[in-house]
Amino acid sequence: MTSPTDTRALPKVLLHEHLDGGLRVATLLDLLRQRGIASPAPDEAALAAWFDANAHAGSLLKYLEGFALTVAAMATPAALERVAFEAAEDARLDGAVLAEFRIAPLLFEPFGVSGEAAVEALLAGLARSRLPSGLIVCGMRHEPPAATERAARLAVAYRDRGVVAYDLAGAEFGFPPSSHAAALKIVRDGGLAITLHAGEADAAERVVEAGRLGAARIGHGVRLADALQDPARRHLVDTVLEMGLHLEVCPTSNVHTGAAASVALHPIVDLWQAGVSLSYHTDNRLMSCITASQEAAALLAHTPLTETDLLAMATQAARHSFLPESDRLAAQAAIEAYRPA
Numbered sequence: 068m069t070s071p072t073d074t075r076a077l078p079k080v081l082l083h084e085h086l087d088g089g090l091r092v093a094t095l096l097d098l099l100r101q102r103g104i105a106s107p108a109p110d111e112a113a114l115a116a117w118f119d120a121n122a123h124a125g126s127l128l129k130y131l132e133g134f135a136l137t138v139a140a141m142a143t144p145a146a147l148e149r150v151a152f153e154a155a156e157d158a159r160l161d162g163a164v165l166a167e168f169r170i171a172p173l174l175f176e177p178f179g180v181s182g183e184a185a186v187e188a189l190l191a192g193l194a195r196s197r198l199p200s201g202l203i204v205c206g207m208r209h210e211p212p213a214a215t216e217r218a219a220r221l222a223v224a225y226r227d228r229g230v231v232a233y234d235l236a237g238a239e240f241g242f243p244p245s246s247h248a249a250a251l252k253i254v255r256d257g258g259l260a261i262t263l264h265a266g267e268a269d270a271a272e273r274v275v276e277a278g279r280l281g282a283a284r285i286g287h288g289v290r291l292a293d294a295l296q297d298p299a300r301r302h303l304v305d306t307v308l309e310m311g312l313h314l315e316v317c318p319t320s321n322v323h324t325g326a327a328a329s330v331a332l333h334p335i336v337d338l339w340q341a342g343v344s345l346s347y348h349t350d351n352r353l354m355s356c357i358t359a360s361q362e363a364a365a366l367l368a369h370t371p372l373t374e375t376d377l378l379a380m381a382t383q384a385a386r387h388s389f390l391p392e393s394d395r396l397a398a399q400a401a402i403e404a405y406r407p408a
Contacts, residue, residue: 074162074363077377078402080384081158081166081348081359082262083286083315085236086189087137087174088351089154092118095353098140098149107136119356122323127268130323133354142178144188151192151202157352159198161360165388165398168193169203169234173218182221190229199394201231203262206250208235208242215250223257231389232260234286239268244277255281260389262315266290267326271303278310284387288314288345289326292334295341304341313344313387319357319365320350331369339376346384347377378402 090098092115099106108114121129141150151168158166172185180188186204193200204222206215215235222233233254235244244251244263254261265277267287271294274285291307291314294300316335321327327334338345347366349357357365366372385398 073408074360074367076405076408077162077360077363077374078381078398078405079158079161079163079359079363080346080381080388080398080402081163081168082284082313082346082384082388083317083348083350084154084158084166084168085351086150086154086168086170087134087141088354089157089168089349090137090141090150090353091153091157092353094150094153095137095140098146099136101146102140102142104136104139115356118353122355125325127324130354137353138174139178142175142180144180144184147175147180147185147188148192148195151189152195153192155193155196155198155200158200158359159196161358163198163359164401165385165390165394166198166200167203167231167389168200169205169236171205171207171218171236172221173214174207182217183224186221186225186230190225193229199390199397201388201390202229203232203234203389204230205234205236206247207237208239208244208247208264209237212247212249215247216253219250219253219257223254223259226257226259230259232262232284234261235263236286237264239264239273243269243273244280244282248280251280262286262389267321267324271300274312274314275303275306275310278307278312282312283389284313284315286315287317287321287326288312289316289321289334289338291343292337295337304343308342311344313346313383314338315348315384316345317348317350319362320355323355329369330365333370335366336370336372339372339380344383344387346380346387374407378405 206218
């Protein structure tokens with residue numbers, strides 16, 4: 068079994084990483100100072116501790132508090148490019164062989180940055196890194212359909228320039244993906260892939276609903292495990308298997324937001340053993356104070372999953388990536404070539 072000290076060597080494929088949830092602490096502090104925004108803590112160590120306390124507060128509201136801070140700090144084209152570049156480089160140095168990063172570009176419009184300018188800056192930042200990567204444009208599901216449709220059209224407009232998919236992010240409960248069917252139709256008609264947050268704060272049925280609306284991948288999807296224990300709902304798991312959906316599972320983040328009691332009790336194990344295609348991710352590196360290597364180490368230390376399992380998950384992630392085939396095949400080759408030290 069790989070020890071917690073050497074999981075950086077494991078090849079990783081990142082499919083679920085929010086750029087506004089993954090800034091370096093030092094970068095966030097620098098950007099806050101540049102923009103004259105008050106920081107909740109005076110220095111890097113104290114700011115890191117502030118995020119850690121929020122992550123372990125047992126409150127989704129406290130966990131989400133940091134996003135208002137990061138979005139305001141990132142709201143210039145130069146800052147967006149910097150954050151995207153640093154995220155890709157951090158992932159590469161942490162063992163990633165392929166990555167997709169997501170964000171809602173329209174969040175920056177109230178600060179004077181158009182959606183187009185935001186996307187172009189983010190793509191420029193990703194392009195500066197040697198890591199093969201792509202951008203997923205998010206619509207915010209709690210907003211009116213007109214807003215998610217605007218985000219969908221923006222995503223399609225940059226389909227051939229580095230945007231690889233569309234997502235619905237934000238508060239899930241009470242905001243089903245079907246409420247944004249028009250936005251999803253724009254994306255499907257535009258030939259762009261779809262991944263949707265589903266089955267984290269709402270029921271397993273939302274995972275199947277997302278798949279029927281065109282999603283090839285599901286962000287989180289952990290409530291699907293509830294159907295494993297319920298004979299009347301087991302058909303939901305069978306449907307997910309039949310549809311070939313891939314779950315982007317974020318164990319530590321799920322603990323922090325209350326979707327799982329602990330990493331040890333996380334449903335990733337039950338879902339994996341049931342044959343569901345899935346992979347592990349950090350969701351928000353800054354908010355959850357974790358790297359992909361630390362996520363891997365936690366799974367190895369606290370669950371029955373083995374290094375072989377994590378490598379198989381990485382292979383499945385590569386196969387389900389929305390990046391070009393050449394990048395997917397190169398990532399799979401890197402995973403297959405890996406040999407423990």
